[in-house]
Amino acid sequence: MRARFARLRGELREAAAWAREGLRGEPGDASxxxxxxxATATVDNRGDVxxxxxxxxxxxxxxxxxxxxxxxxxxSGVFARHADALTRADGPALGQVAEELEQRxxxxxxxEAHAQAARAxxxxxxxxxxxxxxxxxxxxCQGARTPALSGLILxxxxxxxxxxxxxxxxxxxxxxxxxxxxxxxxxxxxHLYSAYARLGASDRAALPCLTELPQAQPA
Numbered sequence: 001m002r003a004r005f006a007r008l009r010g011e012l013r014e015a016a017a018w019a020r021e022g023l024r025g026e027p028g029d030a031s032x033x034x035x036x037x038x039a040t041a042t043v044d045n046r047g048d049v050x051x052x053x054x055x056x057x058x059x060x061x062x063x064x065x066x067x068x069x070x071x072x073x074x075x076s077g078v079f080a081r082h083a084d085a086l087t088r089a090d091g092p093a094l095g096q097v098a099e100e101l102e103q104r105x106x107x108x109x110x111x112e113a114h115a116q117a118a119r120a121x122x123x124x125x126x127x128x129x130x131x132x133x134x135x136x137x138x139x140x141c142q143g144a145r146t147p148a149l150s151g152l153i154l155x156x157x158x159x160x161x162x163x164x165x166x167x168x169x170x171x172x173x174x175x176x177x178x179x180x181x182x183x184x185x186x187x188x189x190x191h192l193y194s195a196y197a198r199l200g201a202s203d204r205a206a207l208p209c210l211t212e213l214p215q216a217q218p219a
Contacts, residue, residue, distance in 0.1 A: 003035035010108035010141030015039035064112055066147055078104070082113060091121030095130055102137065111137035112148035128198075161195045164188055169207035 003018035016039040022032035059071035060079045068083035075083050078100050085093035098113035114134035121127035138149050157165060167177045174192070178185045192204065 003032065003039065007035060007039050008106050008109065010111070010137070012039045012141065064109070064146060064148060082109075086116055086120075089120045091117045091123070091126060091130070094120055095126070098130070098133070107137050108141045108146075111141060112146060115148045157195055157198060161191050161198070164191045165195045165207055168192060168204045 003015045003022065006012075006015035006018055016036055019032045019036035019039060022029055023036065026032065059074040060082075062068065062071040063075070063079065063083045063086060066086075068086045072080065072083040072087060078097060081093070082097045082101075084090075085097055094113050094117035098110045098117060101113055102110035111134050114130045114137065118127045118131035118134060121130060134149070163181065164177055167180065168174075172180070174185050174188045177183070178188045181188070196203070
């Protein structure tokens, strides 16, 4: 139970530690083995969704995989509302679900719901707010990588914007970026200005925070 609640809060290293502690006392405990697998797995894409679904013991994981319609009738409460909002691509409703999940202490789930809301919002300002909140919560989840969180920030930019923003976040000046990419300084500045608008950033000082999520790491 301690491992499960740590995982729900996004504390993956703690969840794995508790699961291993349980297995030391009961090497054959299926629940501890499952929690250890969940805590140490990193997911970068959906892959074969049907295969993944067949292995799930928690129907809510299907919502996190992006296929809520397959389990919506098996959920209740905030989890059912999450599935319904995602099925309808309802940005505001997803935002409300994310806030409730966060209030309940489900940090990772809240980050995922905010990320889904960012993609569903039709209002650019609302999308930026959801994206910023998703990043802030994801930073507290110890390197978690899930389908909902993949490409959270840089995936919103064009290939050229991603290239320039990454260099700017690393500390390069507009002139240095222009020289490296064989562009004019003005072109670099224009790309950065457009990227700021998409990321909800006011200047380059905010870029490292917005573009760098923790690297996945073993528990």
